[in-house]
Amino acid sequence: MFKELIIPEIKELLRKKDYKSIKEFITECHPSDIADLLESLTDGEAAILFLLLPKEQAGDTFSELETKKQEAILKQLTDQQIRELVLELEPDERTELFEELPGQITRKILQLLPPEDRRETLKILAYPEESVGRLITPEYIAVKPYWTVKEAMEYIRKNGKDAETIDIVYVVDDSGKLLDDIPIRRFILAHPDDKVESLMDGHYISISAYEDQEKAVQLVKQYNLIALPVTDSKGILLGIVTVDDIIDVMEEESTEDFRKIGGVGLSEEEDLVANVKEMSLKRLYRSRVPWLLVLLFMNIFSGGVISLFEGTIARYVVLVTFLPVIIATAGNAGSQSSTLMVRALAIGNVKLSDWAKLIGRELLISAALGLTAGIGIFFIGIARGGIKVSIVVLMTMIINVIIGSILGMSLPFLFTKLKKDPATASTPLITTMCDIIGTSIYFLIATNILF
Amino acid sequence: MFKELIIPEIKELLRKKDYKSIKEFITECHPSDIADLLESLTDGEAAILFLLLPKEQAGDTFSELETKKQEAILKQLTDQQIRELVLELEPDERTELFEELPGQITRKILQLLPPEDRRETLKILAYPEESVGRLITPEYIAVKPYWTVKEAMEYIRKNGKDAETIDIVYVVDDSGKLLDDIPIRRFILAHPDDKVESLMDGHYISISAYEDQEKAVQLVKQYNLIALPVTDSKGILLGIVTVDDIIDVMEEESTEDFRKIGGVGLSEEEDLVANVKEMSLKRLYRSRVPWLLVLLFMNIFSGGVISLFEGTIARYVVLVTFLPVIIATAGNAGSQSSTLMVRALAIGNVKLSDWAKLIGRELLISAALGLTAGIGIFFIGIARGGIKVSIVVLMTMIINVIIGSILGMSLPFLFTKLKKDPATASTPLITTMCDIIGTSIYFLIATNILF
Incomplete structure (x- = not known):
C-alpha cells in the first residue's frame, strides 16, 4: 500500500534528478521500508537511492536486503552509468547529497573491482580530490584476534598471494574495525598455538580516508612505514595505502610546487603534473598564459610609476641605466626567500606560527645581502653618475633587497594562511611585485636627493 | 730477514704519509709476505696498509691473517683515528689510493658497526658522495640455495628480529655473491622440505654501490620495490637500501633542485638541504650571496646596454615606461620554460636527446604567448606613446618572449650536457639573461623604427 503510492513518485523524482526531495523523504523512512x-x-534506481541514504540507515538497509539485491546494488554502484550520473553533479553538491558509505560496503566494492576501475569508483564514493581515500588498495591481510597463530598463518598462506604486502598483518574485529597491526616476523617467531591477541601491542598508526594525502606522506616518512592502514570515520579498515603510492604522491606534489613556483598553471587542474613532452600544445599554452597575463598587467604599473617620474628621467638619463640592476637584485633576493620558504613549508620544516620568529632572521640577512649588493654597485655608480647618483643607488639597493626578501619570505605564509598553496608565491610573482615597489622607491629617493 | 729490513722503512713512510710509495711497494709483494x-x-699501521692493498691482494692477504689480527684490523678500520687520517686526503686522491675493499670485508665492517657510525665508515670506504654505497644497511636476511625451506625459515626465525625487512629474502652463494631475491610469501607457501633453489626464478633487480642514488630512486619507483640489494663490482651482496632511505633521497633531491631554481646556493654543499629554520645566519647568507652577486654583475650589462642608447631615451622617455613590462614578460616566460624542463629532466620524463623534438613545440607555444602578451600591451602603447611606439613594443614583446622561452627551455639541457645539475638554470639566472638580451633588442628595434 505504502509501496504502491510511493514508487511512481520516487521514479519520477529520479527521472527529474531531484535528489534533494528523495533524500528528504527517505531519511524519514524505516530501514525495512526502504529495503522493501x-x-x-x-537495480540502477535502487543504487542511486542507496547512495542517498544516510550512513546509519545505509548499513541497516543493506542487511535487510536479499543477498541477490545486495550484489545487484553493489554491481550497479560500480557501473559506468551510475558513475556518469553521479559525476554530473558538482563536487560539493555530491559531498552534500551522498553520505559516506558504511566501511564494510566500501571495502566490498573495492575488493570486487579490478584495479583500473578502483580509482574511478573511489572518486564516486565522494572521497575528495587529494584525499587518502583515492589511494586505497584492498590488497592486504587481516586476521581476527581470537585466531591462533597457526590459523592465521594458514589464512596468510591461502590469501597472501594477492596481498600488496604481508610484511604487516592487520587485526580487525568481526565488524571490520581495525584493532592493531602486527609485523609478520612476530607470527613467524611465535608459537603456533598462541592466540593472535597475545601478539598485539595496541600500537598502530592509521589514517582516515578523508585526510589529505600530504598527511599520509608525513606519517609514512615519520614512522618509516611500508603501508598505512586507512579507516572510515567509524574506524572500519577500508584498505591500505602502500609506500609506492606514497612515492608517487610525493613526486606529484613536488612537481606541482615546482611548476607553481615557476609561474606555470594558475588553476589546480590535474594536468599540472602531466608529462611536458606529451601535453598538447593547447594545454601547455593554457597552463602558461594566465600567469603571464596577470604579471603583464601588474608590470604595466611599473610603467605607470616610471611615467610619473619622466621629468626626473629626462634630466638624469643615467638613472635608467641602474634601473635593471636595482629591481632585478631585489627580485632575485625575494625569489630566494620565497623558494626557501615554499619548500620549508611543503616538507614541514617550518610552520605557519614560525613567521614572526623568521622575520627577524630575514631582516638581518637581507640587510647584509642588500649592503653587499649596494657596495658592489656603489663604485660603478660613482664612475657613471657621480657621488650623488651612487648614494641614491646604494640606498635604494639596501631598501629594495630588504623589502624584496621580506615580501618573498612572507607571501608563502600569507597564501598558507588563506588556505592557498604557498607555492602560489611564485618567483615571477615576487619578481613582478619587486619591480613595481622597487621602481617607485628608486625614483622617489632619486627625486628627493638629486633635486 | 725480509721483515727486518722493510719494517722500519714502512713505519717511516707511514709517518710521512707517503702512501704512494707504500702502495707501489706492497703491490709487488706476495699476499703471505704482506700478511707477515x-x-x-x-694494529693502526696494519689497517692503513691494508686499505692501500689492491682489491685482489686484500682478499687473499686477509685470509692469510690470524683471526685475532683480522678482527683487530677490522676494528681499526672503523676507528676514529683511521677515519680522520683517511678523511684528511682529498676525495679524488683517496679514491685513487684506496681500492674498493672486497665485498665480504665491507659487509663484515657494516655488520660490526652501530648505525650511527655506518655512514661515516661508508664515506671512508670511498663510496662517492650521493652514491648508493652511502645508503647501505646490512640488516637483511640472506639464505643459501642448498638449504631446505625449513632450514631457511629456522634461520629467518632466529635472525629476522634485526632485519629491516623480511618481506624479501636474498639468496647468496658461499662467497656471498647475490643469486636471487625471493618474497617471503614464497617460503610460507612452499613445502618445508623443498630446497631454496626450487623457489628461485633468477629474476632480481640489484644495483652497484658506486651507482648514483638517483638511479636507485628510479629503480625503486619503476619496480615498486621496498628494498634494493646493493652489490660490489664482483656481485657480492653488501647490503640493502630500504624504501625509507629512498624517500629521504627523493626529498633531498627535490629540495636541492628547488633551492637551485630559486637561485639559492652556488655550491654543492651539504647544507643545501638543511632546515632553513635552524641554519645559522652566516650559512644562510653565504648560500644566497654568491648567486646574488653573479646576477648583479650580469645586470650591470643591462645598464651598459641602456647607456649606449641614452640618446634614444632622451628623445623618447616614454620608451622607459615599457622597459619593465617587456623584460619582465620575457623573463617570466623563460622561467616557466626552465622550471618545466628542470623538473621533467629530474623525474626522467624528458631526456637529453629530446631537446631537438621539444624546441619546435617551444617555438610555437612561445610565439603564441608572445603574440598574446604583445596584443595585451599594444593598446596601452598607442595610448601612451602613439602608433610607432606601440609597434616597437609589440614587435619587441613577441621576439623577447620567444627568445626567453627558448633560452629557458634550452639551458637546463645545456647544463645536463655539461654534467651540471639542470636546476642550475635557475629562474633568477634566466630572468637576468632575458633582461640583458631584452633590453638590447628593445632599444635596437626602437632606434631603427623611431628615427
Whole structure:
C-alpha cells in the first residue's frame, strides 16, 4: 500500500534528478521500508537511492536486503552509468547529497573491482580530490584476534598471494574495525598455538580516508612505514595505502610546487603534473598564459610609476641605466626567500606560527645581502653618475633587497594562511611585485636627493 | 730477514704519509709476505696498509691473517683515528689510493658497526658522495640455495628480529655473491622440505654501490620495490637500501633542485638541504650571496646596454615606461620554460636527446604567448606613446618572449650536457639573461623604427 503510492513518485523524482526531495523523504523512512522499496525498483534506481541514504540507515538497509539485491546494488554502484550520473553533479553538491558509505560496503566494492576501475569508483564514493581515500588498495591481510597463530598463518598462506604486502598483518574485529597491526616476523617467531591477541601491542598508526594525502606522506616518512592502514570515520579498515603510492604522491606534489613556483598553471587542474613532452600544445599554452597575463598587467604599473617620474628621467638619463640592476637584485633576493620558504613549508620544516620568529632572521640577512649588493654597485655608480647618483643607488639597493626578501619570505605564509598553496608565491610573482615597489622607491629617493 | 729490513722503512713512510710509495711497494709483494708484515705492525699501521692493498691482494692477504689480527684490523678500520687520517686526503686522491675493499670485508665492517657510525665508515670506504654505497644497511636476511625451506625459515626465525625487512629474502652463494631475491610469501607457501633453489626464478633487480642514488630512486619507483640489494663490482651482496632511505633521497633531491631554481646556493654543499629554520645566519647568507652577486654583475650589462642608447631615451622617455613590462614578460616566460624542463629532466620524463623534438613545440607555444602578451600591451602603447611606439613594443614583446622561452627551455639541457645539475638554470639566472638580451633588442628595434 505504502509501496504502491510511493514508487511512481520516487521514479519520477529520479527521472527529474531531484535528489534533494528523495533524500528528504527517505531519511524519514524505516530501514525495512526502504529495503522493501529498493526491491521494487530497478537495480540502477535502487543504487542511486542507496547512495542517498544516510550512513546509519545505509548499513541497516543493506542487511535487510536479499543477498541477490545486495550484489545487484553493489554491481550497479560500480557501473559506468551510475558513475556518469553521479559525476554530473558538482563536487560539493555530491559531498552534500551522498553520505559516506558504511566501511564494510566500501571495502566490498573495492575488493570486487579490478584495479583500473578502483580509482574511478573511489572518486564516486565522494572521497575528495587529494584525499587518502583515492589511494586505497584492498590488497592486504587481516586476521581476527581470537585466531591462533597457526590459523592465521594458514589464512596468510591461502590469501597472501594477492596481498600488496604481508610484511604487516592487520587485526580487525568481526565488524571490520581495525584493532592493531602486527609485523609478520612476530607470527613467524611465535608459537603456533598462541592466540593472535597475545601478539598485539595496541600500537598502530592509521589514517582516515578523508585526510589529505600530504598527511599520509608525513606519517609514512615519520614512522618509516611500508603501508598505512586507512579507516572510515567509524574506524572500519577500508584498505591500505602502500609506500609506492606514497612515492608517487610525493613526486606529484613536488612537481606541482615546482611548476607553481615557476609561474606555470594558475588553476589546480590535474594536468599540472602531466608529462611536458606529451601535453598538447593547447594545454601547455593554457597552463602558461594566465600567469603571464596577470604579471603583464601588474608590470604595466611599473610603467605607470616610471611615467610619473619622466621629468626626473629626462634630466638624469643615467638613472635608467641602474634601473635593471636595482629591481632585478631585489627580485632575485625575494625569489630566494620565497623558494626557501615554499619548500620549508611543503616538507614541514617550518610552520605557519614560525613567521614572526623568521622575520627577524630575514631582516638581518637581507640587510647584509642588500649592503653587499649596494657596495658592489656603489663604485660603478660613482664612475657613471657621480657621488650623488651612487648614494641614491646604494640606498635604494639596501631598501629594495630588504623589502624584496621580506615580501618573498612572507607571501608563502600569507597564501598558507588563506588556505592557498604557498607555492602560489611564485618567483615571477615576487619578481613582478619587486619591480613595481622597487621602481617607485628608486625614483622617489632619486627625486628627493638629486633635486 | 725480509721483515727486518722493510719494517722500519714502512713505519717511516707511514709517518710521512707517503702512501704512494707504500702502495707501489706492497703491490709487488706476495699476499703471505704482506700478511707477515701486517702481523709485525701495530694494529693502526696494519689497517692503513691494508686499505692501500689492491682489491685482489686484500682478499687473499686477509685470509692469510690470524683471526685475532683480522678482527683487530677490522676494528681499526672503523676507528676514529683511521677515519680522520683517511678523511684528511682529498676525495679524488683517496679514491685513487684506496681500492674498493672486497665485498665480504665491507659487509663484515657494516655488520660490526652501530648505525650511527655506518655512514661515516661508508664515506671512508670511498663510496662517492650521493652514491648508493652511502645508503647501505646490512640488516637483511640472506639464505643459501642448498638449504631446505625449513632450514631457511629456522634461520629467518632466529635472525629476522634485526632485519629491516623480511618481506624479501636474498639468496647468496658461499662467497656471498647475490643469486636471487625471493618474497617471503614464497617460503610460507612452499613445502618445508623443498630446497631454496626450487623457489628461485633468477629474476632480481640489484644495483652497484658506486651507482648514483638517483638511479636507485628510479629503480625503486619503476619496480615498486621496498628494498634494493646493493652489490660490489664482483656481485657480492653488501647490503640493502630500504624504501625509507629512498624517500629521504627523493626529498633531498627535490629540495636541492628547488633551492637551485630559486637561485639559492652556488655550491654543492651539504647544507643545501638543511632546515632553513635552524641554519645559522652566516650559512644562510653565504648560500644566497654568491648567486646574488653573479646576477648583479650580469645586470650591470643591462645598464651598459641602456647607456649606449641614452640618446634614444632622451628623445623618447616614454620608451622607459615599457622597459619593465617587456623584460619582465620575457623573463617570466623563460622561467616557466626552465622550471618545466628542470623538473621533467629530474623525474626522467624528458631526456637529453629530446631537446631537438621539444624546441619546435617551444617555438610555437612561445610565439603564441608572445603574440598574446604583445596584443595585451599594444593598446596601452598607442595610448601612451602613439602608433610607432606601440609597434616597437609589440614587435619587441613577441621576439623577447620567444627568445626567453627558448633560452629557458634550452639551458637546463645545456647544463645536463655539461654534467651540471639542470636546476642550475635557475629562474633568477634566466630572468637576468632575458633582461640583458631584452633590453638590447628593445632599444635596437626602437632606434631603427623611431628615427
